[in-house]
Amino acid sequence: MSIVDDVNAAIADAMRKHDPARLSALRMLKAALMNRDVEKGRALDDTEARQVVTALVKQRKDSVEQFTKGGRQDLADKEAAEIAVLEAYLPPPADPAAVERAIAEAIAETGAASPKDFGRVMKAAMAKLTGQNVEGKAVNELVRLKLGGG
Secondary structure, X not given: OOHHHHHHHHHHHHHHXXXXXXXXXXXXXXXXXXXXXXXXXXXXXXXXXXXXXXXXXXXXXXXXXXXXXXOOHHHHHHHHHHHHHHHOOOOOEOOHHHHHHHXXXXXXXXXXOOHHHHHHHHHHXXXXXXXXXXXXXXXXXXXXXXXXXX
């Protein structure tokens, strides 16, 4: 079953269970998926749908940070609950050892020796990690450390 079908089924389930918080997050996800469908002019495949979910999770994490700084714990909690709903549609987080290995391989393949090679290494490392749930910011920090640009 595709992610879009899963979301539609989950919306129906949340409506039956009278779960407004989950229903709200799922409807927001469905709207984002439909908007991307329209942009592309065709139905999304699962990889594209996961990219939409990943972007929404990232937005919610940024919002949690901002709401916490602003002293609005109620809104931060709401965003955190939405993250929990959205993350159900993502693969489990990548193993840190696999991320380290991908970065080491990318450095070896690109022949990177200094922080100037950062862009090439990031591109190669992220290509190796495609399809896995990896936070680009974490990969960025690891690459900088390995290239001595820390």
